[in-house]
Amino acid sequence: METRKHHVLSVLVENKPGVLTRVAGLFARRGFNIFSLAVAPTDDERFSRITVVVDVESAPLEQIIKQLDKLINVVRIDELAPGETVERELLLATLRARPEVRGQVIELVGVFEGRILSVGYDELIVSLDGSPEKLDDFEELVGNYGIVALQRTGRVALRKLHRRTPLSEVPEAS
Amino acid sequence: MKLNGGQALIKSLEMEGVDVIFGLPGGAILPVYDPIIDSPIRHILVRHEQGAGHMAEGYAHATGRPGVAMVTSGPAATNIVTPLCDAYMDSVPMVCITGQVPYAAIGTDAFQECDTTGITMAVTKHNFLVTDPQDIPRIVREAFHIATTGRPGPVLIDVPKDIVDPQNPRSAMDWYWPETVDLPGYHPVTHGEPALIREAAELILRAHRPVIYAGGGILKARGAEALLELAELCDIHVVTTLMARSAFPDDHRLALGMPGMHGNYTAVTAIQESDLLIALGSRFDDRVTGKVAAFAPDAKIIHVDIDPAELGKVRQPDVGIAGDSRLVMEELIRALSELGAPKALPDRSAWKSRLSGWQERYPLTYEMSEPGELLKPQFVLETLRDNTPEDTIVASGVGQHQMWTSQYWKFNHPYTWVNSGGLGTMGFSVPAAIGAKVGRPDRMVWSVDGDGCFQMTAQELVTAATERIPIKVAILNNAYLGMVRQWQEMFYEERYSEVYLSPDLPDYKMWAEAMGCIGMRVESPEEVLPAIEKANEIDDRPVVIDFRTDAREKVFPMVPAGLSNSEIQVDPNQRDGGR
Numbered sequence: 001m002e003t004r005k006h007h008v009l010s011v012l013v014e015n016k017p018g019v020l021t022r023v024a025g026l027f028a029r030r031g032f033n034i035f036s037l038a039v040a041p042t043d044d045e046r047f048s049r050i051t052v053v054v055d056v057e058s059a060p061l062e063q064i065i066k067q068l069d070k071l072i073n074v075v076r077i078d079e080l081a082p083g084e085t086v087e088r089e090l091l092l093a094t095l096r097a098r099p100e101v102r103g104q105v106i107e108l109v110g111v112f113e114g115r116i117l118s119v120g121y122d123e124l125i126v127s128l129d130g131s132p133e134k135l136d137d138f139e140e141l142v143g144n145y146g147i148v149a150l151q152r153t154g155r156v157a158l159r160k161l162h163r164r165t166p167l168s169e170v171p172e173a174s
Numbered sequence: 175m176k177l178n179g180g181q182a183l184i185k186s187l188e189m190e191g192v193d194v195i196f197g198l199p200g201g202a203i204l205p206v207y208d209p210i211i212d213s214p215i216r217h218i219l220v221r222h223e224q225g226a227g228h229m230a231e232g233y234a235h236a237t238g239r240p241g242v243a244m245v246t247s248g249p250a251a252t253n254i255v256t257p258l259c260d261a262y263m264d265s266v267p268m269v270c271i272t273g274q275v276p277y278a279a280i281g282t283d284a285f286q287e288c289d290t291t292g293i294t295m296a297v298t299k300h301n302f303l304v305t306d307p308q309d310i311p312r313i314v315r316e317a318f319h320i321a322t323t324g325r326p327g328p329v330l331i332d333v334p335k336d337i338v339d340p341q342n343p344r345s346a347m348d349w350y351w352p353e354t355v356d357l358p359g360y361h362p363v364t365h366g367e368p369a370l371i372r373e374a375a376e377l378i379l380r381a382h383r384p385v386i387y388a389g390g391g392i393l394k395a396r397g398a399e400a401l402l403e404l405a406e407l408c409d410i411h412v413v414t415t416l417m418a419r420s421a422f423p424d425d426h427r428l429a430l431g432m433p434g435m436h437g438n439y440t441a442v443t444a445i446q447e448s449d450l451l452i453a454l455g456s457r458f459d460d461r462v463t464g465k466v467a468a469f470a471p472d473a474k475i476i477h478v479d480i481d482p483a484e485l486g487k488v489r490q491p492d493v494g495i496a497g498d499s500r501l502v503m504e505e506l507i508r509a510l511s512e513l514g515a516p517k518a519l520p521d522r523s524a525w526k527s528r529l530s531g532w533q534e535r536y537p538l539t540y541e542m543s544e545p546g547e548l549l550k551p552q553f554v555l556e557t558l559r560d561n562t563p564e565d566t567i568v569a570s571g572v573g574q575h576q577m578w579t580s581q582y583w584k585f586n587h588p589y590t591w592v593n594s595g596g597l598g599t600m601g602f603s604v605p606a607a608i609g610a611k612v613g614r615p616d617r618m619v620w621s622v623d624g625d626g627c628f629q630m631t632a633q634e635l636v637t638a639a640t641e642r643i644p645i646k647v648a649i650l651n652n653a654y655l656g657m658v659r660q661w662q663e664m665f666y667e668e669r670y671s672e673v674y675l676s677p678d679l680p681d682y683k684m685w686a687e688a689m690g691c692i693g694m695r696v697e698s699p700e701e702v703l704p705a706i707e708k709a710n711e712i713d714d715r716p717v718v719i720d721f722r723t724d725a726r727e728k729v730f731p732m733v734p735a736g737l738s739n740s741e742i743q744v745d746p747n748q749r750d751g752g753r
Contacts, residue, residue, distance in 0.1 A: 014359060017303070022295060029296050066483035072300040072320060075359040 005057045006035050008080040008087070008157050009065065011050040014073040015041055022071050023050060030067055033058040036154030047075065051156045080157050087157040090129045091138070092117075096146030097124045105145050112138045123148060175349040179307030179338035180205040182347050183271070184213050186314035189351050192242050194218060194233065194612055196226040200246025201286060203273030205338040205345075218612065218641050223250045225605040225634040227257020231266045232609025235592040236567055236617075238396055240267040240321050241609060247273040248286030251332075252293065256599060258328045259297035263596025264417060265394055267326035269317050270298075276336040277305060290332045299327030307337045307347040312355075319355045324362025325481040326394055363480065366497035366505050374452075374476045374493045375509035379518050381450035381474075383525045384410045387433070387462075390417025390595065391455020391479060397500030398422070398588035401454065404503050407515055409522070411529060413441040415456055417595040420585035430529070434462040436577040436729050439536035439744055444529055445470050446739050453477045455499035458488035459596070468738035478502045538581055539745050540727070542699075548724040549699060551575065551650045555582040557702045558620065558648060562710065565590060566618045569607035571627030572598045574656035577729045579622045590617075601630030607645045608638050618646070618710070625651040625675055625682075632685065638716045639690030646709045647686075647718045652725040653677040660728045677722060686718035695720045 013019045020039055027034050033055035041048045054064055065077050080087075097105040105124060109116060114128035128138055132155050139150065177185065183206050187195070194216045199207040210217050220226040223245045230241025245254055251272045261268045275284040291303045300320050302313045310333075317329040336342045378384060392401050398421050405412050405428050412422045413433040422429055433441040445451060451473040456462070458477075463469040466488060477484070477491035478499050485494035495502055540552040555578055568583055569592035570576040576593060585591055592610050594602040607621035628649050638645055650656075655673040662670050686693030692712055696705045696719055709717040730745040743749075 018291065018295075021292070025295055060486075063483065063487060070481070070483060072357060072360050 005055055006053050007056050007061050008085060008155065009052050009054060009068070010078040010080055010157060010159070011052060011068060011074060012042070012076040013048050013050055013071075014075060015046055015048045016073055019048065019073045020050070022073060023052070023068065026067060026071060027054075030064075031058060032064050032067075036152075038154040038156045040156075051154070053155060078159060080159055084160050085157045086160055087131055087155045088129055089132045089135055089155040090127065090153045091135045091150065092125065092127050093139075093142070093150040094148040095124050095126060095142050096122065096148055098122045101145060105142065108138075108141055114138070177347055177349045178205070178340040178345040179304075179310055179333070179347060180340065180345070181209045182307060182310040182349060183314065183333065183338060184209040184215065185349065186311045186351075187215060187242065188213060189311070190314060190318045191239075195242045195244050196220055196229040196233075196609065197244035198223055198226060198246070198250065200250055200273060202247035202275055202335045203244065203250075203271075203333070205335065205340065206244065206271070206273070206333065208340075218637065220605070220637050221633040222631070223253035224256055224601070225608075225631055225637065227254045227268075227270065228260070228599075228602050228605035228631070229609030229612070229634070230268050230270070231257060231261050231264075231602075232569060232592050232606030233613040234261075234266050234268055234609075235606070236589055236610035237613035238589065239613070240269055240318060240326075242269050242271070244271040245273070246286070247275055247290065248288045251288055251290040255294060255297060256597075258294055258330065260594050260597040260599045260602065261328040262297045262299065264390065264594065265326050266328065267321045268328040269321050270328060270330045272330060272332050274303070274332045274334040277334040278336070280334065290330070294330050297328070298330050299325075301330040301332065303332045304334065304337055307345050310337075310347065311350055312352050315352050316355050316357060319357070320360065324360075325391075363482065363496045364498045364501055366478065366495040366502040368505070370493055370495045371502065371505045371509050374495060375506055375513050375515075377450055377474060377476060377493060378408055378410070378452065378506075378510060379513055379515060380520070382520055382522055383448045384408070384450040384452060384522075385430075385444050385448040386410050386412040387445060387451050387453045387456050388412055388414045388418045388421050389454060389456020390415065390421075391499045392418055392421040393589060395455060395480070395498050395500040397455070397503055400500050400503035400507070402426075404507055404510075407507055407510060409516060409519060410452070411444060413437070413445060414585075415459070415462055415595075416580055416593065418456065419580050419583070419593075420588050420591040423586040424584045425586050432580050434459075435464070435733050435735070436581065436731065437462075437733075438538055438581065439731050439742060440529060440532040442731065442733065442739050442742050443532055445473075447528070448473045450474050450476065453479075453491075454503065455479060457484045463488065464733045464737055464739040468740065536731075536744055536748055539747060541747070543724060548652075548722050549696070549702065551578050551652070551721075551723040551727055552582055553699060554648065554650060554702055554721045554723065555579060555622070558622070558706055559583050561703060561706050562620060563618050566620055567592060567607075567610050567614060569593065569603050569610055569619065569621045571603035571623045572600045573624045573627065574652075574660065574727075574729050575622055575624040575627075575650040577657075578650075581729075600624075600627045603627055604631050604645075604647060605634045607647070608634055608643050611638075611643050611645050621645055621647040623647055623649050624656060625649055625653060625677075626655045628682070629675075629680070632689070635686065635689040635691050635716050635718065642714065643716070644713050645716050646712075647716065649682055649718065649720050650723045651677055651682065651720050652723045652727070654725045656725065657729070659725065663728070664732075665734070682718060682720035686716075686720075689716075691716040691718050693718050693720070695722070697722045
């Protein structure tokens with residue numbers, strides 16, 4: 001995955017019915033492309049956070065942000081620049097693991113700090129979380145053994161913390 | 175005070191100062207229609223829901239206040255989608271209330287159910303589905319706030335029947351009226367950034383070939399006076415886009431008229447040759463820019479718009495100011511005065527003489543008809559223009575007649591031009607004129623319509639006759655879908671495919687009379703003025719005049735779609751060596 005053309009937007013929205021449709025509909029009708037999307041409520045039940053990875057080759061990022069900002073239910077948009085964010089993604093996969101190679105597959109899962117969730121005669125279900133790049137690497141390696149099914153969540157991200165002293169500026173609102 | 179949801183909805187509209195609702199009842203909205211009987215709000219019963227929407231728009235264009243339409247669920251809601259989209263494209267403040275099937279029935283494909291909020295999401299500034307009658311005052315307050323502030327636009331409120339039905343205990347609510355709105359994600363900008371205002375003022379003081387490119391945002395911001403002051407202070411010529419016609423007096427020495435695909439030669443060329451384009455409440459629409467890469471190639475751009483997303487959407491500005499165009503113009507005027515305007519302005523006499531040279535060489539032109547020929551539409555419009563009060567409100571449909579009206583009318587009073595620019599909705603004129611007349615009963619209101627447009631929404635003249643709304647309609651009847659015919663003539667080798675409509679079928683005079691209007695037919699130039707004078711005297715019912723016009727007449731100048739504005743085609747009689 002090329003990070004050059006992908007940007008992560010963290011979009012705080014009001015937790016109201018139809019908000020996801022509004023966001024997704026806006027992307028569709030303005031011709032913007034979504035690479036991945038993750039949505040869940042925040043600690044404040046009035047708001048949800050949408051982490052959307054956008055393909056900025058389809059439209060300038062500035063235009064995407066400005067159009068999103070026009071949605072009444074969108075409260076705040078943060079562009080999370082690469083290197084300034086903590087990103088995580090979850091992967092679930094059913095892997096081909098015939099008895100003679102099962103050990104190798106399990107070893108690979110161990111190296112990536114994944115977990116085995118279910119074991120069948122010649123298949124395994126594994127879970128793995130981490131940075132999207134780590135998940136890409138894992139996907140490529142286990143691909144040699146055979147992937148039966150694979151599901152990734154799309155990434156969630158937050159801005160990295162700055163090391164503020166207690167006397168520094170008022171912290172940014174979430 | 176205990177109310178049911180229907181009563182709360184009507185009372186909320188009263189609290190918002192609504193004086194008229196354009197609508198048509200039906201099953202799901204019935205409970206909201208009951209309290210209308212006891213309300214001081216006037217209701218105008220339309221003949222088709224599209225008419226209700228365009229009337230609300232016409233009302234908003236003419237008054238600056240939000241228009242209100244109310245219709246039932248399902249097909250009524252889908253019928254009003256076109257006006258919603260029209261209002262969305264042209265930033266018209268409007269609140270639309272739709273009935274919906276009972277909340278528990280939503281999603282079951284109930285009778286006259288449709289996903290109204292889903293369908294209208296892309297054509298409204300915002301929409302609401304009411305789920306609790308207690309929310310009604312808050313939602314109405316928010317809807318009007320959203321519709322009228324920032325970049326105005328249509329807002330829809332979808333109301334399930336059980337929530338407003340007094341038969342249903344669930345419809346009971348405790349009345350309250352929220353004094354403020356709490357919308358954490360909605361903070362429209364108003365004032366311009368002072369540093370940017372200063373930067374813009376400095377650019378203006380250095381420019382030798384500046385042009386103000388005034389857009390519809392000026393009218394939405396009620397900023398016509400500020401525009402006049404700014405233009406005069408800096409002695410800068412003004413082009414007014416189709417949406418901005420009437421924002422600047424056409425008789426003013428600095429007025430250049432309309433730019434764009436059918437703009438006049440001077441307006442189009444002034445933009446092309448300018449070194450500074452001051453875009454105020456305009457959005458670099460493709461009908462104005464032509465080929466974007468070749469648009470005003472030497473110009474620096476100052477772009478002022480209340481919608482930050484417009485800045486840089488089409489053309490990257492050198493100075494982009496997000497703000498209300500009236501407030502920003504006032505701030506600009508102060509900054510310019512502080513910087514020494516008008517004394518500090520450079521000598522622009524060379525530019526001015528180029529502008530007046532173009533105006534002399536390429537005025538709008540047409541040839542009078544020969545005896546026995548059909549009327550020239552431009553002649554009808556000039557006669558109408560010269561024989562109606564100067565503050566007459568003109569509403570047009572979409573097509574050739576719209577372009578001619580915009581070209582030939584002299585707009586000297588703001589908010590007198592009502593038209594469908596962005597969406598280009600045929601059939602807009604008659605209902606929009608009715609809405610404008612309801613909003614401004616003191617003004618004369620003329621609808622200038624095409625025969626194709628007229629057939630789309632003419633039934634609203636029944637509404638106008640019934641409700642005693644005495645609008646006047648001039649049909650420029652050339653028996654064709656004229657603009658399509660013009661394109662087929664110019665770009666499809668005169669292969670006229672499905673554009674002929676017949677001048678006599680329908681018989682417009684008889685049709686008008688059947689709808690309770692006065693009907694007239696005019697075929698020769700000497701009949702034009704008497705017919706207009708007769709129409710002007712009638713004030714108790716609508717009037718329709720069927721002007722028989724020449725289908726061969728084309729709208730010039732023209733910049734063919736996709737070409738550069740520098741490739742403007744003037745009237746054939748003016749093509750003797752180009753510019």
